Amino acid sequence: xxxxxxxxxxxxxxxxxxxxxxxxxxxxxxxxxxxxxxxxxxxxxxxxxxxxxxxxxxxxxxxxxxxxxxxxxxxxxxxxxxxxxxxxxxxxxxxxxxxxxxxxxxxxxxxxxxxxxxxxxxxxxxxxxxxxxxxxxxxxxxxxxxxxxxxxxxxxxxxxxxxxxxxxxxxxxxxxxxxx
Numbered sequence: 001x002x003x004x005x006x007x008x009x010x011x012x013x014x015x016x017x018x019x020x021x022x023x024x025x026x027x028x029x030x031x032x033x034x035x036x037x038x039x040x041x042x043x044x045x046x047x048x049x050x051x052x053x054x055x056x057x058x059x060x061x062x063x064x065x066x067x068x069x070x071x072x073x074x075x076x077x078x079x080x081x082x083x084x085x086x087x088x089x090x091x092x093x094x095x096x097x098x099x100x101x102x103x104x105x106x107x108x109x110x111x112x113x114x115x116x117x118x119x120x121x122x123x124x125x126x127x128x129x130x131x132x133x134x135x136x137x138x139x140x141x142x143x144x145x146x147x148x149x150x151x152x153x154x155x156x157x158x159x160x161x162x163x164x165x166x167x168x169x170x171x172x173x174x175x176x177x178x179x180x
Contacts (some may be wrong), residue, residue, distance in 0.1 A: 009085035009127040013120075014087030028098035029170055035091040036163045041067050042080060042156050049073050050145045077141060078134045080152055081127040084159050088120050092159075096166050103173055112166045119162045126155050 026033055045066025052059050052070060062069050068076035096113045100106065129153055134141060144150035 004115070005088050007128050007131075009081055009124055009131050012082040012086040012090035016086040016091070017094070020090045020094045025094055025098035027101035028095035029102040029167070031091050031095035031098070032163055032167050035087055035095065036067075036160065036167070038087055038091075039084075039160050039163065042083070043153065044077065046145060046150070046153060046156075047087065049077070050148070053146045055143055059060055074138045077138060077152060078131075081131040081155065084155060085124055086126045087159070088123065088162075092163055093120060097171065102170055102171065103177065108169060108173070112169055114164065116162055122160055123155070123162060126158065130155055162174060 010024075023062065045068055048065040049068070052063070052065055052073070059070055062071050065073055093113070093116060096116050097109060099109050099112070104112070133151065141150055145152075
């Protein structure tokens with residue numbers, strides 16, 4: 001996947017790809033599951049931030065909010081789009097390419113990768129949009145989080161769907177092998 005734009009999320013994505021090239025995967029299923037857990041941790045943190053924003057008196061200063069604290073929640077949220085972009089480049093796309101060791105055929109891998117690559121382009125554009133939106137101020141995101149849904153949650157939901165697709169194909173493949 002090539003990008004001519006020199007924007008923060010694309011840079012994070014490319015840096016992830018370059019780092020992965022120095023440390024290739026021998027299989028992909030475990031890395032997709034790790035990526036899925038990373039997205040889940042992001043979501044858990046947003047839900048914890050929501051609880052804090054709705055009930056600040058119940059939290060002590062510096063209290064943990066998932067993977068951040070009451071002190072660094074704004075920074076954590078602002079860095080999330082770049083983190084998702086890096087996750088795509090370092091874990092998700094390379095993991096799909098490594099699924100042959102987990103039992104997928106080259107045809108299945110190619111097909112799944114092409115779909116994931118297209119979805120990643122869309123997701124990267126969304127990462128970039130969220131990055132710039134959050135850089136202009138975090139107050140709107142806090143209000144959205146307090147209401148129970150935000151653009152960051154939507155971004156993470158999309159990332160989760162992208163990761164679930166190859167995992168679903170693996171599961172289907174395993175069932176077919178078991179039935180044979």
